[in-house]
Amino acid sequence: MAELHFFTGTMDSGKSTLALQTNHNHAARGRVGRIFTSRDRSGAAVVSSRLGLTHEAREVDPDFDFWRDIVTTLTAGGRVDYLICDEAQFYTREQIDQLAKVADELQIDVFAFGILTDFRSHLFPGSARLVELADRMNVLQVEALCWCGKRATHNARTEDGIMVTEGDVVVVGDVESEASADTSAEPAHVAYEVLCRQHHRRRLTAARAKAVSLAPEPLPFG
Numbered sequence: 448m449a450e451l452h453f454f455t456g457t458m459d460s461g462k463s464t465l466a467l468q469t470n471h472n473h474a475a476r477g478r479v480g481r482i483f484t485s486r487d488r489s490g491a492a493v494v495s496s497r498l499g500l501t502h503e504a505r506e507v508d509p510d511f512d513f514w515r516d517i518v519t520t521l522t523a524g525g526r527v528d529y530l531i532c533d534e535a536q537f538y539t540r541e542q543i544d545q546l547a548k549v550a551d552e553l554q555i556d557v558f559a560f561g562i563l564t565d566f567r568s569h570l571f572p573g574s575a576r577l578v579e580l581a582d583r584m585n586v587l588q589v590e591a592l593c594w595c596g597k598r599a600t601h602n603a604r605t606e607d608g609i610m611v612t613e614g615d616v617v618v619v620g621d622v623e624s625e626a627s628a629d630t631s632a633e634p635a636h637v638a639y640e641v642l643c644r645q646h647h648r649r650r651l652t653a654a655r656a657k658a659v660s661l662a663p664e665p666l667p668f669g
């Protein structure tokens with residue numbers, strides 16, 4: 448029986464790497480796959496891992512129809528054994544429904560990869576639908592870490608080094624080890640940082656924690 452798998456983790460937890468490894472392992476056994484992504488950091492129509500691997504992919508726009516695409520291929524005599532779907536948080540709920548239908552009705556395995564929650568810690572619609580529908584949900588084993596050393600569970604967004612909790616849900620970007628403060632009038636520089644829940648709640652990024660720890664002790668009044 449084909450299944451709909453959902454692999455999730457924070458940003459920078461190895462999802463795209465696993466997506467490319469999964470494709471490699473299945474292709475090495477002669478299975479025929481299709482690779483999809485949406486708004487990868489490296490540009491359109493590519494899956495890119497921070498370990499340096501890249502693979503061309505089909506770009507999933509909001510009006511893309513997985514069911515129609517695969518049925519058209521099969522009707523024309525093509526073969527499809529599995530789908531790799533990266534950045535699945537950006538897919539619409541309807542597209543996730545189509546992926547479930549592809550698994551059930553066409554017996555094609557679907558491996559979806561994506562982050563669960565946005566910078567406000569709200570579920571992305573595509574990820575929420577995957578949680579509702581997936582046969583198997585797997586959390587990435589290689590843990591991304593908060594600056595405090597705890598497992599990172601949340602994705603924070605910074606603008607010019609300051610953590611923000613308001614703004615557009617979708618802003619493509621990358622994690623940075625050292626977020627830098629920028630006071631210029633240029634558009635804000637957007638970056639991401641993975642944090643544990645406690646530090647996400649307190650808006651305590653690595654840079655802010657460092658600044659707080661370097662601040663002079665208050666004078667002992669009274």
Ligand SMILES: Nc1ncnc2c1ncn2[C@@H]1O[C@H](COP(=O)(O)OP(=O)(O)O)[C@@H](O)[C@H]1O
Nearest residue numbers: 457458459460461462463464465496497498589
């Ligand atoms: N220089 C490096 N050496 C070893 N591992 C690295 C290096 N750079 C990145 N990684 C690994 O790659 C992971 C990010 O992989 P990637 O597939 O790009 O993540 P995701 O798709 O979840 O954002 C990091 O968590 C880390 O484990």
Ligand SMILES: Cc1cn([C@H]2C[C@H](O)[C@@H](COP(=O)(O)O)O2)c(=O)[nH]c1=O
Nearest residue numbers: 458459562565566602616617618619620
């Ligand atoms: C939290 C959050 C992230 N994004 C974007 C930033 C990246 O382009 C992708 C996640 O990619 P990764 O391979 O998992 O690192 O999502 C966003 O648009 N909005 C957010 O709130």
